[in-house]
Amino acid sequence: MVPSFPQPASAAAATRPIPGSYGPPLLGPLRDRLDYFWFQGPDDFFRRRAADHKSTVFRANIPPTFPFFLGVDPRVVAVVDAAAFTALFDPALVDKRDVLIGPYVPSLAFTRGTRVGVYLDTQDPDHARTKAFSIDLLRRAARNWAAELRAAVDDMLAAVDEDLNRAPDPAAASASYLIPLQKCIFRFLCKALVGADPAADGLVDRFGVYILDVWLALQLVPTQKVGVIPQPLEELLLHSFPLPSFVVKPGYDLLYRFVEKHGAAAVSIAEKEHGISKEEAINNILFVLGFNAFGGFSVFLPFLVMEVGKPGRDDLRRRLREEVRRVLGGGDGDGGEAGFAAVREMALVRSTVYEVLRMQPPVPLQFGRARRDFVLRSHGGAAYEVGKGELLCGYQPLAMRDPAVFDRPEEFVPERFLGDDGEALLQYVYWSNGPETGEPSPGNKQCAAKEVVVATACMLVAELFRRYDDFECDGTSFTKLDKRELTPS
Ligand code: HEM
Structure with a gap:
């Protein structure tokens, strides 16, 4: 059974102050920052x-803070339960x-001066324009999406396969x-x-991935634990x-010229x-391509492959x-290929993908600033008064x-997530900045x-099991890739 969240009849009757404090100036934020990262x-x-x-709603400071993040106010209202989290999806409540x-x-300057749509609020008319453009690009992309994915996965698996076979000791490969x-x-x-083939530009083909990795890291590292150098450093x-x-x-700039020239149709x-x-179109395309899509998949797909490929999960595999x-053998929908129609039939593959998104949401934090004073409701009738201008910070892995x-x-x-009860739980899967049962639109901030x-994640899993x-x-790292044994017909 899927629970519904009990709400109090009257907001005023049950509100309580939000527990927690921000500590003394400078020291409070610094202590929280060191706890968070270290x-x-x-x-x-x-x-x-x-x-x-x-309490699943409390006050805390979120990095980055101190000493050179001038004008950054680290004070947030943290939200870590499934009920209160939904306030973050409500455009009427949060900016x-x-x-x-x-x-x-x-x-x-990371986007040549453009404030891209992803940083805009729903009440800004430019948000609706850029969001509608992203949705439009995706709709048009659907025609080639599966075929391009399969071609690229083909190259990836050929490279990994070769690497694995080159190992001198197969047992330790x-x-x-x-x-x-x-x-x-x-x-x-x-x-x-974007309709642009990196192969058309040698530099983009060789360095595009690394440029995006550096571009993402420079924007995100102040907010992320990295763990490759000693923590004090x-x-x-x-x-x-x-x-x-x-x-x-x-x-x-290289990527900008690449999109300008080879992605001219999308622009x-x-x-x-x-x-x-x-100019705004190219910067928005690059942001959605590089930050949302490339960044999102670069985090999520490794989580997925890692979870499915864990030693001891033989029965799941x-x-x-x-x-x-x-499904593929039955020839449903995609003529034996793993495309959108075929993966809709793969209930366990889908449920596994949702479970990875539930346990390891690729974008764990969501933020929204209270447009006005309001009552934030949690489980069991608990309710908290949030003041206009306070920043809510939802932590998905706990919610x-x-x-x-x-x-x-x-x-x-x-x-x-199998069956009717399983499907009913999808409303609490929030990885996309909205319930899995919701629909992205120009009027909300859910992932386009x-x-x-x-x-795409289902197609990757399907492609792996089609071949291996x-x-x-x-x-x-892959430690084993058992090629499919073809049974003679
Ligand atoms: C695994 C991959 C992805 C993940 C985990 C992901 C996650 C998210 C999340 C959490 C947000 C909301 C951010 C916020 O406002 O707090 C978002 C927004 C967005 N995503 Fe994705 N995303 C992914 C892939 C993509 C792809 C492939 C596109 C391609 C078009 C895309 C386009 C967008 C856009 C345009 C927005 C902004 C929505 C708005 O401003 O209303 N995302 N995404």
Whole structure:
């Protein structure tokens, strides 16, 4: 049974002050920053505070803070349960301008001075224009999406296969799939979404992926735990000041010219059909391509492959393989290929994809600024007064492990979303900045590619089981890829 959240009859009767404090100026934010990045890590940071305050809504500071993030106010109202989280999806309650990654906004120089649609609030007319353009691009891309994905996955698996076979000791063989997967994502997105083939420009073909990695890192690192250098150095060098955009400007300009020349058809759609200027169109295309799509898939698809390929998950892989081959073998919809129609039939593949999105949402934090004073409601009638201008900060990994909604919330249960009861739980799957049962539109801030992302992930799983009888991973490396044994007909 799927719970509904009890609400109090009268808001005033049940409101309580939001627990927690921001601590003394400078010291409070600094302590929270060190807890977040160093002593506790993000997950523990939110869990401990929720437990200490006995509340899933509480006050805390969110990095980056101190000493050189001038004008960045780290104070937030943290929200970590499935009921209160929904306030973040309500355009009437929250203003989404400039809060994509929190109170910190990377310089506009990363997008040549354009404030792209993803940073705009729903009440800004430019938001509706750019969102409608993204939805339009995706609709047009649907024709080639699956074929381009399969072609790029083909190249990726050929590279990884070769790497694995080259190992001198097959028992200890291991081949990292991170860079091949990123190259696959970059290639297929450029071709399907923008209509521009990276192969048409040697520099973009060779360096496009790395340019986007650096461009993303410079914007995101002040807000992320990195973990590749000792933590004190990370705090000093990566979390104390905004990182500069000029380092990546030549690379961004290269991609800009690439889209201008080879993605001219997409740019012209923006200009002629959505009233967006050429420069803004290219910067928006690059942001959606590089940040939302390339960035999102670069985080999500490795999580997915890793979860499915975990040692000991042989039975799950057997069931997935049987489902994939039954659907593809049956020739439904896509003529034996894993396309949009075929993956709609793969119930267990879909449920597994949702479960990975539930447990490891690729964009874990969502922010929204209260447009006005309002009452934030949580489970069991709990209600909190939020003041106009306060920044809500939702932490999805806890909201989607809310025990009031999900049985065995901390466990990976691939069949969780099967059947009618399973499907009813989709309303609490929030990875896209909205319920999985919702629909992205120019009037909301839900991911424009909500459907496409899930279908793409299903296609990748299907393609793996179409080719291989089994595979296994150790983190982001394949340790086993058993080629499909073809039975003679
Ligand atoms: C795994 C891949 C992806 C993930 C995890 C993801 C996640 C998200 C999230 C969480 C948001 C909301 C951000 C916020 O306002 O707080 C968002 C917005 C958006 N996403 Fe995605 N996304 C992915 C792929 C894509 C792709 C392929 C596109 C291609 C068009 C896309 C286009 C957008 C756009 C245009 C928005 C802005 C919506 C708005 O401003 O109203 N995303 N995405």
